[in-house]
Amino acid sequence: MPVPLLEADSLVTGYPGRRASASAVSTIASLRIDPHDLVCLLGPNGAGKSTLLRTLCGLQAPLSGSIRLGDFSLEHMASRERARMLTYVGSEAAPASPIRVHEFVALGRYPHRAGWSNLRPRDHRAIERAIEDAGIGAMVDRDVTRLSDGERQRILLARALAQEPRILFLDEPTAHLDIVQRRRLASTLRAVVAREGMAVVASTHDLDFALGASERLWVLDRDRHLCIDARSSGLDRASIDAAFGISGGERGTRVSRD
Amino acid sequence: MTAGLAGRSASSRWSSPAYSAAARRRFLLVLLCLSVLVLLLVTLACAYGSVPVSLAGIWGDDASGAAAAQARLIVLELRLPAACTAALAGASLAVSGLQLQTYFRNPLAGPFVLGVDSGAALGVALMLIALPAALAADPDLAMFSDLGLSGAAIAGAAGTIALVLVVARHALNDATLIVAGLMLSLLLASMVSLLLHYADPFRLQAFVLWTFGSFAGVPWQRLPAYAGLACAGLALALWDAGGLNALQLGPLTASTLGVNHRRCRRRIIASTALLAGATVAYCGPLGVVGTAAPHIARALLRSADHRQLMPVTAMVGAALTLLADLFSRLLANEGTLPLNAVLAILSAPVVIAVLVRSNRSAW
Numbered sequence: 001m002p003v004p005l006l007e008a009d010s011l012v013t014g015y016p017g018r019r020a021s022a023s024a025v026s027t028i029a030s031l032r033i034d035p036h037d038l039v040c041l042l043g044p045n046g047a048g049k050s051t052l053l054r055t056l057c058g059l060q061a062p063l064s065g066s067i068r069l070g071d072f073s074l075e076h077m078a079s080r081e082r083a084r085m086l087t088y089v090g091s092e093a094a095p096a097s098p099i100r101v102h103e104f105v106a107l108g109r110y111p112h113r114a115g116w117s118n119l120r121p122r123d124h125r126a127i128e129r130a131i132e133d134a135g136i137g138a139m140v141d142r143d144v145t146r147l148s149d150g151e152r153q154r155i156l157l158a159r160a161l162a163q164e165p166r167i168l169f170l171d172e173p174t175a176h177l178d179i180v181q182r183r184r185l186a187s188t189l190r191a192v193v194a195r196e197g198m199a200v201v202a203s204t205h206d207l208d209f210a211l212g213a214s215e216r217l218w219v220l221d222r223d224r225h226l227c228i229d230a231r232s233s234g235l236d237r238a239s240i241d242a243a244f245g246i247s248g249g250e251r252g253t254r255v256s257r258d
Numbered sequence: 259m260t261a262g263l264a265g266r267s268a269s270s271r272w273s274s275p276a277y278s279a280a281a282r283r284r285f286l287l288v289l290l291c292l293s294v295l296v297l298l299l300v301t302l303a304c305a306y307g308s309v310p311v312s313l314a315g316i317w318g319d320d321a322s323g324a325a326a327a328q329a330r331l332i333v334l335e336l337r338l339p340a341a342c343t344a345a346l347a348g349a350s351l352a353v354s355g356l357q358l359q360t361y362f363r364n365p366l367a368g369p370f371v372l373g374v375d376s377g378a379a380l381g382v383a384l385m386l387i388a389l390p391a392a393l394a395a396d397p398d399l400a401m402f403s404d405l406g407l408s409g410a411a412i413a414g415a416a417g418t419i420a421l422v423l424v425v426a427r428h429a430l431n432d433a434t435l436i437v438a439g440l441m442l443s444l445l446l447a448s449m450v451s452l453l454l455h456y457a458d459p460f461r462l463q464a465f466v467l468w469t470f471g472s473f474a475g476v477p478w479q480r481l482p483a484y485a486g487l488a489c490a491g492l493a494l495a496l497w498d499a500g501g502l503n504a505l506q507l508g509p510l511t512a513s514t515l516g517v518n519h520r521r522c523r524r525r526i527i528a529s530t531a532l533l534a535g536a537t538v539a540y541c542g543p544l545g546v547v548g549t550a551a552p553h554i555a556r557a558l559l560r561s562a563d564h565r566q567l568m569p570v571t572a573m574v575g576a577a578l579t580l581l582a583d584l585f586s587r588l589l590a591n592e593g594t595l596p597l598n599a600v601l602a603i604l605s606a607p608v609v610i611a612v613l614v615r616s617n618r619s620a621w
Contacts, residue, residue, distance in 0.1 A: 060515055083516025095507050096363035099562035102277050108504060111516035114498040116565065118282075124274040131274075140272050163515070 003070070004032040005166050005199055006056065006086075011046060011065035013055040024063055025051045026224040033167055037199040038189055040210035043220030044244050049203040050090065052220065053169040057088040057202070069166075083111035087163045089156045090171040095144055101155055102140045105130055108162030117129065127162050133188055134158035151174035157185070161192065168192075170202040174209050186213035207240070219243045285566040288558050294572035296345060299580035303341040304333050307587050318321025336474070339481055344473040344583045345576040347541045348551070348620045350488045350533040351576020353568060356555070357526050360502045360564065360572045362426060366436050369415070369534040370545030373443035376450070377418025378538035379469070381410030383450045384566065386465050387457050404480060408487060410621070412535030418442065419527050433584060471542030471597035473583055481593050491532030495568060502564040544579070544598050550605035551575040553612040 014024040026048035032131075033039065033056075034113075037176045043049050054060050056067060067074040069085055077085075095104065108130065109123040119127070131137055134154045139147070144155055153176050160168050174182050186209060189200050204210050209243050210217060220226055221243035305313050311329045355368035362372075369375050386406050425438040454462055476484055501522040504512040509519045534545060555571040556562070582601040586594045 057514065059510060079513060079517075079518050080516035083514060088514045089508075090510065091557075095562070097360070097365060097506060097562060098556065099506070100560075102274065103281075103562055106274075106278075107507065107515065108505050110500070119274070119278055121275070124278070127274045131272075137272055140277070 002034050004034050005037075006033040006067065006069055007031070008067045009065055010055065011055070011067065012063040013051045013060075014063045015051075015060075016063065024224075026220055026226065028052070028065075029175045030227060031218070033199045035166075035197040035199060036193050037201075037216055038193045038202045038214040039199070039218055039222065040214040040215045041201060041203040041218045042205075042207065042210055042240065042243070044222055047220040047222065048224050049220055050171050051202065052226075053088060053171050053203060054090075057086045057167075058082045058171045059088060080111050082164075083163070085161045086169065087164045087165040087167075088171065089160045089173065090167040091175070094152055094156075098143045098145055100140070101129070101136060101142050101144055101147075101158075102131075104144045104155060105136075105158045105162050108159040108164075111163065126164055130158045130161035133161055133192060135164075135184065135188070150178065150181055153177055154181070157188075157226065164196075167197065167199045167201065170200065172204060173202050174204050182209050183212075185209075189213060217223040221245075260557060269616075277368045281563070281566075284597075285559060285561065285570070288570055289573065291539055292570065292577065292618050293413070294460050295318055296576050296580065299584065300338075300341045300345065303344065303580055303584055304337045306584065307332070307337060308590075308592065320541075335477070339476060339478050340473040340583070341580065342481065343476040343484065343541065344579045345489050346384060347473065347544060348536045348547055348575035348577070348579030349572035350491060350537045350575070351545055351548035352555075352578075353492060354530045354533040355496055355545075355550075355575075355601045356552040356564070356568060356571045357498075357502065357530050359552050360506045361523070362435060363506065363508060364435060366384030366549065368545060368549030368552075369530070369538075370543075370549055371436060371443070372422050372439035373418050374422075374530065374534045375418075375543040375545035376443045376446035376537055377414040377421075378411035378535045379414070380446050380450050380453075381412070381414030381467065381535070382407055383453045383457075383465060384414075385410040386461050387453060390503050404483060408483070408536050408539035411539035412487075412531050415445075415535035415538065416527060416531035418446065419530055423523070423527070467470050469598070471544045471601070472594070472595075473541055473579070473597070480540070484536055487532055487536035491529045491536065492572065494525055494529035494532065496565075498522055499527070499564040499568045502526075503562070506562060506564075512523055516525055542598060544601055546598070546602050546605045547575055547578050547582075550608040551578055554578075554608060557612070 007144070008028060012024050013026050013028075022113075028063070041049050041052070051060070055062050056192040058067075058077065058079075061075060069077070074082070106123070106127050108117060109119060109126060112123065113119070131140060134157045136154050136158055139151065139155075144152065147155060153173060157170070157173060160170070162212055173185060177185060189202070190213065192198060218226055219240060222245045301313070305311065309332055311332055313333065336453045351369060354374070358367040358369065358372060358374075359365060361367075421442060422435075422439055425442070426435050454465060495513060501512075501517050504515040504517040505519070506524060507515075511521075513519050531539065534548070537544070551574040552567070552571050554574045555567055558574070559567060559570050579601065582597060582604050585604075586600045589595055589600075
């Protein structure tokens with residue numbers, strides 16, 4: 001077994017409430033992320049996928065349980081140090097005021113730079129490679145606020161890649177992407193994890209993307225447990241249907257609609 | 259001289275270092291031009307006014323005699339400190355506006371729109387009413403009443419921003435924030451009007467004059483205190499310029515980039531309160547420049563790097579207030595026109611133009 005990048009034990013994610021009944025979102029007995037992992041996180045709406053990703057990335061504290069990065073405990077890491085190891089891309093990351101694609105991607109170097117230093121050659125290499133990986137070389141000079149949703153998804157990915165994290169958490173990276181771009185994203189992510197020894201965890205509603213892109217699947221079921229942590233080769237459709245609470249009769253309509 | 263063209267001409271492929279270098283060249287060029295403009299405006303502000311003065315005559319060969327002495331007095335003791343105050347006030351309000359726009363991710367934010375002006379005005383009104391008359395009248399104690407006024411204004415500004423932050427946390431969208439800010443502004447302004455009902459006529463007049471705004475009320479003796487407060491605010495703002503780069507993407511993304519959001523927010527409140535509070539206390543409610551200047555700076559710079567944007571915004575703000583000051587003195591039959599009205603006439607069309615244009619094309 002390789003040395004894991006991240007391990008979590010008896011994790012309860014959720015939001016601390018005012019009363020004793022803090023609202024737990026999901027419960028996870030244990031999970032680990034290894035280098036070169038490309039994990040897809042599946043689950044019905046409201047199963048707590050985003051909450052789990054944000055918790056693993058250190059953006060919100062778990063209600064209980066521990067998350068370790070190697071020898072370090074995630075909750076004790078300084079935010080800048082954490083940002084060199086982990087990053088998260090959600091749908092909220094779009095800027096509100098004009099900013100050009102190059103500048104936006106360069107912001108990914110933020111945790112690696114001293115406050116007033118210029119970009120070093122290393123930073124430029126990371127930016128150029130991220131832009132190439134995300135396939136956005138043709139739009140470096142454009143204003144991010146004027147891009148289409150699909151183009152913006154790729155810009156957000158480029159910013160995260162420029163950050164050169166050890167683990168990249170992507171919250172629904174396939175939203176807004178057409179079928180060609182989804183395939184492109186799958187091959188980009190596979191290439192990135194193969195090359196860098198980095199790991200990617202992506203939540204998605206696109207089962208085909210999940211099965212095609214990744215070798216590991218996590219499924220959060222309706223009861224909000226991480227119920228499956230399987231290599232995708234060993235996964236049968238029935239257990240996924242069970243997790244989503246789809247009975248045999250519904251399956252036909254569901255598949256045809258997707 | 260667009261960054262994009264320079265970036266592409268370096269090689270057939272696009273290159274990141276060339277792109278950054280072009281952006282840096284543009285920044286230096288813009289900053290240089292603006293510095294020249296501000297210096298020019300300061301010179302004009304010293305040269306023109308109700309009394310015709312020849313600047314050459316002051317330092318010329320025949321610069322002796324009563325006329326030259328009087329001219330020197332007017333320029334060095336009246337116009338120069340007013341010009342310095344104007345530049346500092348414009349820079350302060352502009353930087354405060356930039357911080358608020360970026361932090362709230364709203365192009366309409368600014369000390370004026372979010373009620374920070376009115377909060378500071380409430381502080382000033384409270385002080386004007388509460389301050390013992392003896393303290394205000396005694397010139398030896400003027401410094402204390404000054405500090406009291408600016409302290410009250412800064413506290414009022416900080417309190418308002420804190421309130422706006424509470425509203426912002428519950429605000430559903432950007433429009434809610436602006437509406438809440440405007441309502442808060444109205445509420446505070448109304449409280450000021452009610453308070454003034456209880457003020458004696460002399461104080462009332464002083465307050466009304468103060469609301470017109472003026473840079474003439476800060477002679478050399480008072481300037482160090484104001485400059486100290488404003489420079490502290492500017493330094494604090496510059497310190498966080500890098501953090502603002504990340505915060506412009508929203509609090510969640512900023513923390514994925516390793517920004518300590520809470521600490522950054524505290525510094526932004528402190529520096530905006532210092533900048534807007536001190537300026538409003540010394541020069542009057544002129545916050546509208548804070549909404550306009552960042553837009554002009556963004557258009558000139560075509561960059562969202564706040565380490566570059568902040569000095570450029572400060573320069574644009576200084577140029578705007580100097581220009582408004584110059585107009586208010588040159589266009590008046592006698593005395594000066596109300597400064598805040600002139601400033602609003604200069605600034606408001608800019609904001610409208612930017613908003614209309616931003617719906618059509620990038621920059």
